[in-house]
Amino acid sequence: MKRAYSSLAAKSVRLLQNEVPKLPSDAVIFSMIQPTGDFHLGNYLGANRVWKQLQDHKVPQQTCLFGVADLHAITVPKLDVVKFKQLRLQAIASILALGISPEKCTIFMQSKIPEHSQLNWLLETITSMGYLNRMTQWKSKSEGVDEDQVKLGLFAYPVLQAADILLYGSTHVPVGEDQTQHLELTRNIARRFNKMYKGRYLVEPQTIFTPTKKVLSLNNPTKKMSKSDADPLSRIYLTDAPESIQKKIKKCLTDSISDNFYYDPENRPGVSNLINIVSGIQGKSVEEVEKDIAHMKDYNTLKTYVSDIIIEDLTPVRIRYEQLIKDPAYLMDVATKGSLEKARPIAQGTIKRLMETMGF
Template identity: 55%
Template sequence: MKPQASIMAHAARNLGQIRLNSTVKTTSYDPRKQEIPEHSTLFSMIQPTGMFHLGNYLGAVRAWKDLTDYAPDSTKLIFGTADLHAITIPKPAKDIRKFRSEAIASILASGVNHERAIIYHQSALPEHAELNWILSTLAGTGYLNRMTQWKSKSEGLDNSSLGLFAYPVLQAADILLFKSTHVPVGDDQVQHLELCRTLAESFNKQFGKTFKLPTTLLAPTKKILSLRDPLKKMSKSDKDQNATIYINETSDEIAKKIKKAVTDSTSTHFNYDPENRPGVSNLINIISGIQRKSIQEVESDISDFKDHKTFKDYVCYVINEEINEPRRKFEELVQNSNYLNKIVQEGNEKARAIASVNIKEFKQKVGF
């Protein structure tokens, strides 16, 4: 089947489960076949830094949508904006408010069903900060200092904050506050989930069995990289905004960015080779993630392409087919602040009802 036919079919093919280590599993490429046990609690958050880019969409919120569509009815689904994490690098208050609203609009526009899942703001629950402090007394500074993301985010900063250094402890508190059993994240968060498990084990050992050790569910899409520098992750903070595709951008804007995307001089064939062809490989990975296909299937689909224009035109087509509906919904939702506030208020109340009961138990075990 050639590319144009295959994308229109949108045939999601199951690549199966790949266990990376004892605590990490990937989600299925066929969302209907995710192996989520009954009565699980799935929790995940995303920083509110404005409208989502393609990496946020494929690496996080589309997996949330799949879970609201296909997880067992007994599964508790809790998704939030990590606005406490967002201020580890200071931003103006007006930006935080705007970004939080855009993040909620992006989550809903991506198809996450708010009637099936709790959607809330982290800062609305003081229980996050309470558990964070308790866990911080169990966290070693040496462990935190080895965090890859800490090293990356603090690089070039004259005075990095304690919050930036210790935010993986708050992330652990976020997860454990709801006694989460599964956490869908991107592969760049695996190290933080291992810290979460370590802190849960330390708490259980010191204060008695309290937490189940949460299982990490990796999103099936590999990390989406910068279009202009495919050696680093796609990011909203990239100074060159041609490197990043947002879900609310027009087809013309996307076409211009893909046209400028770094590839290479080889045009006789297009194959996945991250070491020698990082730019081409990044675009193939984007196609793979959107179509829920293996890299090998995508390579077969594009095997007849003999020039960069045909390849990049196809990439544009695939992206636009995927985000047409999220783009339309985002533009509608972001204009309806009353509706967004209503959804968040309901989510805040539901999340607080769970967290307030759990934190009471945790504090009693500590001796408070």
């Protein structure tokens, strides 16, 4: 696929609740997820739910690519290879369960396309260590760890992330707010490459921010919801049964004000997190949700209300996932066709042009 370079004036687009994304007719929409198990509510409202919106409103000339970042996953070694293979299939099943169609979108596995690694190396040669050392996720993950135990892959993975995006001429990347710095690095690398080789070879992508603010841990609403949290009650998975969702919401941390519920992230983070979740699922503003719950006078009523909304929204996803995960041959077929027949030809074209540009 041949694309002309397009210089994008704005660096980001923030979607409003229920807003139909208005993107250029030739937009290339790209996003990936790591195969670390089932999606949780933070993933879902942070970026994954927008994938389907973008798919459903795309015009024929637009391209949507949604991938499994299995090369990124090995920054933490996966020594149980059988489990790792299963996690990769679970990620494909989760993407399909969201309603992403392999007919409308390209669903692919990063490791099946060697050009990701090839472009990663080409871009690493022009990326400064100083910039990488300022990445906040790197700092948080390496803090307090002995230098000999910190692996190069963890330090340099933002360059691979940039390569993933730039490989397909991506113009728009839907992500959560914690990925802002990585998208800025991607634009910086593209700009640097274009300046070095005096041409417009790499697209500087725009960031698409979803309307839902960051979803926080249910038992510690000062941190974001994460699979790495040791407490399973801290997060809700898309595959959780209704009883599990009810239990987790019932036990979630709130505060002592039990007869007046309003959004105040600084002073009432637990309640605000629940309001934010409802806002994201229903596509309503925080103010609208506050009006809906204004009559509630106890936490039991509020938490039952929140649980019911989550269960209603996630049940179709869970049922579809349970059907898909029983058919690993189909999941692998989707990943293989999307990778080799749709994504890789684009990647090969990009690498060919860049290698020629660099004198190879």
